[in-house]
Amino acid sequence: MFRVLHLADLHLGHRPDLPAPLQEEVCRERNGVLKAAVDLALDPRQEISMVLIAGDLFDHHQPEAPLVEETIRELGRLEAAGIRVVTVPGNHDEITYNDAVYRREARRWPGLLVTEPMPAKVATLNINGDACHLVAMAYTGGVSRVDGPLKDFPPAEGSGVTLAVFHGSLDWDGGERSLPLDGEALAAAGYDYIALGHIHRGGQKHLGRSQACYAGMVAGRSFADPGTGSWTIVTLGDGPARVEQVPAQVTPWRVVEVDVTAFHEPEELEAAIRESLDPGALMQVRLVGTIAFELALEGLQARLGHLCSYLELVNDTEGWAPEVLESLAAEPTIRGLFVRRLRAKLAGAAGPGEAELVRRALFRGLLALKGGGRSCRL
Ligand SMILES: [Mn+2]
DSSP: EEEEEOOOOOOTOOSSSSTTTTTHHHHHHHHHHHHHHHHHHHHHOGOOOEEEEEESSSSSSOOOOOHHHHHHHHHHHHHTTTTTEEOOOSSSSSSTTTTHHHTTTTTGGEEEEEEESSSEEEEEEEEETEEEEEEEOOOOOOTOSSSSOOOOOOOOOOOSEEEEESSSETSOOOOTTTTTOOOOHHHTTTSSSEESSSSSTEEEEETTTEEEEEEEOOOOBTTTBOOOOEEEEEEEEESOOEEEEEEEEOEEEEEEEEOOOOOSSSSHHHHHHHHOHHHEEEEEEEEEEOSSSSSOOOHHHHHGGSSSEEEEEEEEOOOOHHHHHHHHHHHHBBHHHHHHHHHHHTTTOOOOOHHHEEEEHHHHHHHHHTTTTGBBOO
């Protein structure tokens, strides 16, 4: 029995689309994820014997020199402690280019660096007395022969444990820069565990007697690619592979939606947004629905922005800006007639109380008439 820390898609060196100095801070945290992974693997309680890196360790094939040095130093700590490291290049840190980090640093790369351009048995390692056979490939432009999903995988060995490591998309054609893998062919190969990279949200799938698993990206890159916030540890040996997720200490990227339709006052909306904020997170709050009052995002941002690590307010409401109202009023439709009448009422309102009432009636009425206006010509 032995335990493996399965990493993928760390995207070291990625700069998030955030304002300075937060960008620098989040970038530093992301680059620190490798050190955190190494510390976890070195923790004797975890009993980790091997670290698999299933592609996109770096965000770019030519990362900055200090980051490369730091990475080699960190992976070197694992090898020095007797933990085997296996690195498979991905599509962001593709080995194809002459100046690719994996070509320039191949000689001093700690552990086993996979360079075979097609699925192959790359090594048999002795892990705590067990034979561990490794099948992997490094997609290499112009050399890897990929026309449709890969089907030709070397079969698992009869004795010991066989692990496969691929950076690709299982039964899914992810476009030009993805390596498609045929699930049936992988199942037929009979591996004990298939360590995958490329799908950042992670996930597991049984393929015959094999367990296939995307480790996912631990620390997120953006609100659209928020990361898993967890490590993937696999126990191999007797019986099927057992996959475990262990929480990681990373700043979460969180998206919440606030429906503004039910609110009558700006203060109610502000309280709802306040309620939704997670102090430790990078947050995007998307406002949806129909708004019955003027939305002052700058003020909300100024009053609420300090309540979490970062706040991005996105206005996806279907409100009505003055120029939109102007064009609606010109329509030869019931909706146009409605807008003209309510605007006349608004102009003749006796005091701010009545004006507010008419304005709300205008917005609510427009919501009720939405979509039907243009077909009701008068
Ligand atoms: Mn990736």
